[in-house]
Amino acid sequence: MAEIQIKGVAKSFGSYTALHDINLTIQDQEFVVLLGASGCGKTTLLRIVAGLETATTGEVWIGGKRVDHLPPKDRGIAMVFQNYAVFPHLTVFENIGFGLRMKKLPNDEVKRRVERTAGLMHIEQLLGRYSGELSGGQRQRVAVARALAMEPDVILMDEPLSNLDALLRMEMRAELKGVLAESNTTAIYVTHDQVEAMSMADRISVMHQGRIVQAASPIEVYRNPAAEFVAGFIGNPPMNFLPATPQGGGRWAVAGQVLDGPQTPKALKFAIRPEDLRLADHGLQAVAKVIEPLGAHLLVTCDVNGALFRAVLDSDLSVKPGDTLTLAPQSDRIRWFDPETTRAVA
Amino acid sequence: MTATDVSSGAAQRRSGHYLYAASVALLCAWVLVPLYFLLINTLSSPDTVNSFPKPFIPEFDWGSLEFFAGYEGMLKALKNSVVVAVLTMIMSIAVGAPAGYALSRFEFRGKGLFRMLVLLTRAFPLPLLALPLAVMFIRTGLDDTAIGLALVHTTLAIPFAVLITFSLFSGIPIELEEAAWTLGCTRFTAFTKVVLPLILPGIAASAIFAFVISWNEVFAAAVLTIENRTLTAFLLAKLGEAPLHLKFAGGFILVVPALVFIFAVRKYLFAMWGIANR
Ligand SMILES: Nc1ncnc2c1ncn2[C@@H]1O[C@H](COP(=O)(O)OP(=O)(O)OP(=O)(O)O)[C@@H](O)[C@H]1O
Numbered sequence: 001m002a003e004i005q006i007k008g009v010a011k012s013f014g015s016y017t018a019l020h021d022i023n024l025t026i027q028d029q030e031f032v033v034l035l036g037a038s039g040c041g042k043t044t045l046l047r048i049v050a051g052l053e054t055a056t057t058g059e060v061w062i063g064g065k066r067v068d069h070l071p072p073k074d075r076g077i078a079m080v081f082q083n084y085a086v087f088p089h090l091t092v093f094e095n096i097g098f099g100l101r102m103k104k105l106p107n108d109e110v111k112r113r114v115e116r117t118a119g120l121m122h123i124e125q126l127l128g129r130y131s132g133e134l135s136g137g138q139r140q141r142v143a144v145a146r147a148l149a150m151e152p153d154v155i156l157m158d159e160p161l162s163n164l165d166a167l168l169r170m171e172m173r174a175e176l177k178g179v180l181a182e183s184n185t186t187a188i189y190v191t192h193d194q195v196e197a198m199s200m201a202d203r204i205s206v207m208h209q210g211r212i213v214q215a216a217s218p219i220e221v222y223r224n225p226a227a228e229f230v231a232g233f234i235g236n237p238p239m240n241f242l243p244a245t246p247q248g249g250g251r252w253a254v255a256g257q258v259l260d261g262p263q264t265p266k267a268l269k270f271a272i273r274p275e276d277l278r279l280a281d282h283g284l285q286a287v288a289k290v291i292e293p294l295g296a297h298l299l300v301t302c303d304v305n306g307a308l309f310r311a312v313l314d315s316d317l318s319v320k321p322g323d324t325l326t327l328a329p330q331s332d333r334i335r336w337f338d339p340e341t342t343r344a345v346a
Numbered sequence: 347m348t349a350t351d352v353s354s355g356a357a358q359r360r361s362g363h364y365l366y367a368a369s370v371a372l373l374c375a376w377v378l379v380p381l382y383f384l385l386i387n388t389l390s391s392p393d394t395v396n397s398f399p400k401p402f403i404p405e406f407d408w409g410s411l412e413f414f415a416g417y418e419g420m421l422k423a424l425k426n427s428v429v430v431a432v433l434t435m436i437m438s439i440a441v442g443a444p445a446g447y448a449l450s451r452f453e454f455r456g457k458g459l460f461r462m463l464v465l466l467t468r469a470f471p472l473p474l475l476a477l478p479l480a481v482m483f484i485r486t487g488l489d490d491t492a493i494g495l496a497l498v499h500t501t502l503a504i505p506f507a508v509l510i511t512f513s514l515f516s517g518i519p520i521e522l523e524e525a526a527w528t529l530g531c532t533r534f535t536a537f538t539k540v541v542l543p544l545i546l547p548g549i550a551a552s553a554i555f556a557f558v559i560s561w562n563e564v565f566a567a568a569v570l571t572i573e574n575r576t577l578t579a580f581l582l583a584k585l586g587e588a589p590l591h592l593k594f595a596g597g598f599i600l601v602v603p604a605l606v607f608i609f610a611v612r613k614y615l616f617a618m619w620g621i622a623n624r
């Protein structure tokens with residue numbers, strides 16, 4: 001049983017505030033992904049939970065116990081470091097078994113667990129090597145295996161698959177998810193790979209400049225981004241935005257088109273995902289600029305009223321740069337954002 | 347690229363190579379030639395030493411060295427030197443390594459100033475301090491003892507011990523320790539299980555360095571000891587009026603142990619200075 005509660009945590013480095021009032025509760029056995037751009041404070045938050053960094057204010061609770069004052073070893077956590085931190089003076093075997101030896105487990109148990117986790121990470125043939133004799137991706141897998149071997153209540157992973165090739169990463173992703181679910185481990189997983197976040201997370205927590213802007217299921221984050229930042233960050237290509245001016249009565253003028261929207265007098269931003277656009281007789285007038293065939297689809301970058309606008313269209317379509325397309329947004333997929341607060345408006 | 351370009355580039359590289367080799371040879375000669383003459387003169391009979399020109403091949407006359415082997419007080423001085431140097435080595439590491447660790451791992455106010463001060467201890471010439479020190483030592487009863495002299499030598503060696511261990515500790519990423527903490531280590535066990543094994547060779551090097559500093563130090567040794575002279579102080583006192591061939595032999599006896607030590611730890615010294623030695 002290891003629920004993690006982060007209550008009002010803030011962290012300053014001198015005059016620079018890396019985290020502002022973070023509140024996040026992670027259920028027992030939940031898999032939460034921290035997703036955000038470089039420098040937004042993901043590692044810092046993870047280190048505070050691990051006890052490697054002390055929060056300037058706020059509390060951290062693990063398994064119903066306040067742990068702020070506890071050293072890392074008494075928090076029931078294991079951590080995978082962003083830069084691996086594989087011990088250079090020990091073999092891969094001794095690295096993976098390091099924590100187990102500290103727990104004074106019998107030799108055969110250490111051996112069993114090391115071999116099992118090494119097998120999971122496909123590094124069983126490297127057990128006799130030193131870290132200097134490993135590639136970056138192999139070292140990273142040693143770091144993951146070392147944390148898994150601890151069989152902790154809580155595992156904290158800082159971009160644990162960042163250095164693997166696409167194929168191996170996909171495979172490891174599935175294995176990791178499987179192992180953690182099987183062992184009932186609560187996990188916080190840091191990444192800036194959206195696909196990884198989408199495919200692994202029970203819940204995605206999107207961070208931006210030291211704040212959590214949205215914490216919700218992957219599909220919710222994708223469909224109903226709570227803020228403009230989330231809309232622009234999640235999805236590849238990200239959402240399109242256009243300025244909208246109110247016409248009264250919930251009618252909005254967007255790039256010469258009139259659309260239905262929320263009932264507010266303020267100016268808003270209209271947003272739509274590139275894949276939620278269809279070619280139609282009526283709609284936004286878009287001048288195609290760049291056409292990129294992606295196999296199954298065609299990514300067309302256009303100009304709508306001077307704004308950059310992307311559409312994902314059927315690959316059968318024949319379109320040349322300079323053509324004018326009429327794009328109709330799928331009405332139930334349109335989202336609106338308040339440009340002042342950058343929050344979503346229903 | 348044309349053929350001439352290639353050949354002129356190669357010629358340039360070759361001349362650069364010669365220049366490099368010449369500089370290396372010059373530097374080596376600078377160090378080795380005096381040592382070689384010391385060796386020749388040590389292993390020559392008194393007559394040869396005083397004659398001119400010198401032979402380039404030693405004649406393996408062990409007379410001068412045998413003289414020292416049988417010399418009254420020589421063995422005792424040698425023993426004193428070793429005792430003082432070992433004490434210096436232990437004390438300077440015991441104080442210097444924790445200071446180096448603190449400097450590399452903790453942020454505290456006045457850190458820059460502290461580093462500066464550590465170096466500044468070398469700015470005061472020893473002769474200036476020797477007399478007040480001697481007076482103080484006599485009052486406290488530390489005069490003419492190995493431990494008293496070792497204390498002085500420790501202050502000489504500490505700046506090096508601190509700075510060497512500081513750079514060694516800084517070379518060990520803090521994440522390694524942090525990883526150990528998350529794997530069940532306390533600060534102390536993380537240090538003994540992760541940092542210490544990685545740092546041991548370097549610690550050994552800086553210990554030997556302290557040993558050599560103490561071994562070679564003559565001024566404080568001469569002022570602060572009378573009965574319990576170290577080898578350097580002993581030889582300095584005795585050799586002043588000794589004949590030339592004995593002076594050479596004495597110098598040789600002093601130089602060799604330091605050379606052997608430095609040779610033994612050269613790998614770590616190079617590593618310390620960032621010179622790859624593979
Ligand atoms: N020890 C420190 N001292 C000062 N500033 C720091 C320190 N650690 C982190 N920061 C700053 O805090 C911010 C957040 O850093 P953090 O490492 O948490 O980012 P991140 O989200 O993990 O980024 P990345 O994806 O690049 O790993 C950064 O702007 C960083 O410069």
Ligand SMILES: [Mg+2]
Nearest residue numbers: 042043082158
């Ligand atoms: Mg990070």
